[in-house]
Structure formats: structure tokens, C-alpha cells
Amino acid sequence: MGNNILYTFIRHSVKKLFLYTETAFILTGRLVxxxxxxxxxxxxFFLFPFYHIGGAEKVHIKIVRCLKEYKPVVFITNKSKNSALKKQFTQSAKTFNFGYFNYFDNPIFINFWVGVLCTIINNNKNGVVFGCNSILFYKLTPHLKPQIFCIDLIHAFGGGIEDFSLPYVERLDKRVVINKRTLKDLKDQYRLNNINEKMNERIILIENCVRIPESIKRKNNKSTLKILYVGRGSEEKRVNLIGKISHLCHQNNIPVEFTLVGDVRNSIEKQYSMYCNFLGEVTDEKLISEIYDNSDVLLLVSSREGFPLAIMEAMAHGIVTISTDVGGISEHICNGRNGFLIKNESEDLVIKNVCKVINELASNKFLMNKISLEAYEYAKTNFNCKNFCSQYEKVFWSK
Structure with missing residues (x-):
């Protein structure tokens, strides 16, 4: 009994001490x-986690460009792996990198910067704050004046940020999602957590966009099928499976050539790396366009996704996508028509079924060219950037 009382007392005291410390650091930040x-x-004002290369980061740059004439400010809140896309951010906005400090695993320093930012933003009348994948953004929102308009962007469910954002839902004036699957996931989350149904009205669907070439480069009719991967080497991408797929294709004498773009060399087991060409990270838009032009198939085997920008870019270049059926991918890829969907089963079955599709495409150039054209026409109709900025501007000015 005495132990329980002591435990309760210590717990209560620590909690009070933390609250006092949190308040003290916020107040210090306000003064600074x-x-x-x-x-x-x-x-x-924009709060984004990184400016290293990635599909989400490319989307963030596009959004900032929409408001370039208004001289926006971008705060990078986490430590980036490199500065690959830093220049593109700074071309459209004043950019400040909190990642230099690398303190955001420490709640004390988060509170300090919450204080700094709320002072800066609250001083700008009719301010608009837009955040994505940033803990600092959500912790900041309760400290902003009511007239400050708060918007967030959710690329996909499954990374954990959607759960962290829950306590801040009522302070978010608008929430942007990029596909119908995430829209459904967000509404389901609200329902399961007894969040007022009126909050559903604040959710807006704005799909991403890519530059569409005027025409597609004729794909090679040689015997070798050129297969491409573009992306990060993070766990959910399961790049290690691509190494195994490349090995199985060569074992079965399927004429293929695998090229991987991104920091993924360490994601492929050494015994399979001999079957892959590694180009590393490519930031030059002209070069990445040439890589797409010289590829036949985009291969993704992710365990979870939103809707990858790489698929949009690939389809815009007439590339046939083979992807696991996860996230919002099936909203745009129609199996056997403008690409191929692989059921997200066991990893062994994913490898087997991907190889089956690759073999079919390698032996049927007519099918390959037919789906390539379908992919390009779909991208031209659905992924162009004509309405992208106008949709975002409408959100920004809807306060």
C-alpha cells in the first residue's frame, strides 16, 4: 500500500516537473x-521534415512553388541525409534548416522551437501554416493564435504520424490527402476515435502531378527488358526483394537488366548485387527523365504506400509499372491494362508473381508496347499539373 502511494506521488511530481520544464522552454523560445x-x-509558413531526395520532398517543392510570388518561408524540421533538394526549396522560399541542431528526439528542444516559431508566426497577421510529416508542426498548432490558418498534408497511413496528429485534429482548419484510400483511412480513424463527424468536412483530396512529355520515346524492341527501381531504401520499400527477383530472373534465363536509382546499394544482399546496376541518387531532372526514357518497366514491391510519385513519373514516360497492390496504387493502375498489380502476399509469392509478369512482358513485345501507350495516355489525362496549383491556392486562401 505504502509503495503504491509513493509511486503515485513520484509519478505526479515528475509529471508536474515536466510540465513546468515544458512551459519554461516554450517561454524561453518565445523570447528568443x-x-x-x-x-x-x-x-x-511551411514545416517539412527533409530536403534530401524523395517523392514526398518533390511534392513539397511543387506546393511551395505555387506560392513563390508571396515569398513563403520553409522550416526544415529534421536532419536530412543530404542537401540534394535544398537548392530547389531555396529557389522558391526563404529556407531555414532546424535539422542542423538535430535535437528533435528531445522533447525539451521541441518545446523551445515551438516557442520560437509561435512568436514568429503569430506576429504575421492572417498567417497560414502548412505542415507534413513533422512532429514540430503538430506541437506548434495549439500555441498559434485562432486567426492563424493551419493545414496539414497526409501522404499515406502507416508511418505513425497520423496517430500523433490525432490530439490536434480540431486545430487543423484543412487536411489534404493525395488519394481516396488515405481519405477513407482518415475518416475511419476519426470514427474509431470518436472524433466529431464535422471534422470530415475539412478533409480535401488533391492528387499529385508530374510533368508530362509531349510524346513518349519509343521503347526498345531489343530482347533485353530494362527494369527500373526509383526510391529510397527504407524498410517498407523492401528493395531487398528486387535483388532476389533479379537473381531469379537470371536463373530462369529471362533477358532483363535491373537498374536502381536511389541510396539503395546496401539494401540489396551482396550475393544479388551482381545482377543490378546502381546509379545512386539522381537529382538532375533532365538525367532522371533520360533514365525513364531508356527504361521499360518500373518495379515496386512496397509493403505500404500512398501513391508513389515514381509511378506517376514512370507512366508519364510510357513505362509499364509492376507494383504490389498497396495504398492508393490500385486507384490508378488497372491490372493488365496500364500496368500490373501484384497481390501483397508472402514475400516468396511476391517474388514469384513478379517474375511471372516480367517473363510475360519479355516474351510479348506487343503487350509491352500496348500497356506502355495506355500508361502514357492515362498519365496525360490524370497527372498533369494544370489544376495542381489552383487547387492548393484555393485551400490556402479558403480561410
Missing amino acids: GLLFIPFFKSQF
């Missing part, structure tokens, strides 16, 4: 923020 006010005068 006064020094930064003259340097960050804008109506539009």
Missing part, C-alpha cells in the same frame, strides 16, 4: 523568437 521576427516576415 522576438529576435527572429524581422527575418521571417511572410503570410505563408
Whole structure:
């Protein structure tokens, strides 16, 4: 009994101490923020986690470009692996990198920067704050004045940020999702957590876009099928399976050539790396366009996704996509018509079924060319950027 009382007392005391410490660091940040006010005068503020290369980061750049004329401010909140896309952010906005400090695994320092940012942003009348995949963004929102308009973007469910955002739902004036699957997931999350149904009205679907070439380069009719992977080497991408697929294709004498773009060399087991060409990270848009032009198939075997930008880019170049059926991919890939969907079963079955499709395409150039054309026509109709900026601008000015 005495132990329980002591435990309760200690727990309560630690909690109170933490709250006092949190308040103290926020107040300290507010005071420091006064020094930064003259340097960050804008109506539009963005909080993004990284400027290293990635599909999400490319989308974030597009969104910022839509407001370039209003001189927006971008805060990078986490430590990026490299500065691959830094220049593209700085071309459209004043960019400040909190990642240099690399303290965001420590709640004390998060509270300090919450104080700094709320002072800066609250000082700008009719401000708009837009965040994505940033813990700092969500922790900031309760400290912003009611007239500050708060918007977040959810690329996909499964990374954990969607759960972290739950306590802040009512402070979010608009929420943007990129596909119908994520829209459904978000509404289901609200229902399961007894969140007011009126919050559903704040969710807006805005699909991503890519530049569409005027025409597609005629794909090679040689015997070798050129297979491409573009993306990160993160766990959910399961790049290790692509190494195994390349090995199985060669074992079965399927004429293929595998090329991987991204920091993924260490994701492929050494025994399979001999069957793959590694190009590393490619930031030059002209070069990545040439790589797409010279490829036949885009291969993705992810365990979870939203709707990858790589698929949109590939289809815009007439590439046939083979992908696991996860996230919002089936909203745009029609199996056997403009690409191929692989059931997300066991890894062994995924490998086997991917190889089966690759073999079919390698032996049937007519089918390959037919689906290539279908993919391009679909992208031209559905992925063009004509309405992308106008949709986002409508959200930003809807306060």
C-alpha cells in the first residue's frame, strides 16, 4: 500500500516537473523568437521534415512553388541525409534548416522551437501554416493564435504520424490527402476515435502531378527488358526483394537488366548485387527523365504506400509499372491494362508473381508496347499539373 502511494506521488511530481520544464522552454523560445521576427516576415509558413531526395520532398517543392510570388518561408524540421533538394526549396522560399541542431528526439528542444516559431508566426497577421510529416508542426498548432490558418498534408497511413496528429485534429482548419484510400483511412480513424463527424468536412483530396512529355520515346524492341527501381531504401520499400527477383530472373534465363536509382546499394544482399546496376541518387531532372526514357518497366514491391510519385513519373514516360497492390496504387493502375498489380502476399509469392509478369512482358513485345501507350495516355489525362496549383491556392486562401 505504502509503495503504491509513493509511486503515485513520484509519478505526479515528475509529471508536474515536466510540465513546468515544458512551459519554461516554450517561454524561453518565445523570447528568443522576438529576435527572429524581422527575418521571417511572410503570410505563408511551411514545416517539412527533409530536403534530401524523395517523392514526398518533390511534392513539397511543387506546393511551395505555387506560392513563390508571396515569398513563403520553409522550416526544415529534421536532419536530412543530404542537401540534394535544398537548392530547389531555396529557389522558391526563404529556407531555414532546424535539422542542423538535430535535437528533435528531445522533447525539451521541441518545446523551445515551438516557442520560437509561435512568436514568429503569430506576429504575421492572417498567417497560414502548412505542415507534413513533422512532429514540430503538430506541437506548434495549439500555441498559434485562432486567426492563424493551419493545414496539414497526409501522404499515406502507416508511418505513425497520423496517430500523433490525432490530439490536434480540431486545430487543423484543412487536411489534404493525395488519394481516396488515405481519405477513407482518415475518416475511419476519426470514427474509431470518436472524433466529431464535422471534422470530415475539412478533409480535401488533391492528387499529385508530374510533368508530362509531349510524346513518349519509343521503347526498345531489343530482347533485353530494362527494369527500373526509383526510391529510397527504407524498410517498407523492401528493395531487398528486387535483388532476389533479379537473381531469379537470371536463373530462369529471362533477358532483363535491373537498374536502381536511389541510396539503395546496401539494401540489396551482396550475393544479388551482381545482377543490378546502381546509379545512386539522381537529382538532375533532365538525367532522371533520360533514365525513364531508356527504361521499360518500373518495379515496386512496397509493403505500404500512398501513391508513389515514381509511378506517376514512370507512366508519364510510357513505362509499364509492376507494383504490389498497396495504398492508393490500385486507384490508378488497372491490372493488365496500364500496368500490373501484384497481390501483397508472402514475400516468396511476391517474388514469384513478379517474375511471372516480367517473363510475360519479355516474351510479348506487343503487350509491352500496348500497356506502355495506355500508361502514357492515362498519365496525360490524370497527372498533369494544370489544376495542381489552383487547387492548393484555393485551400490556402479558403480561410
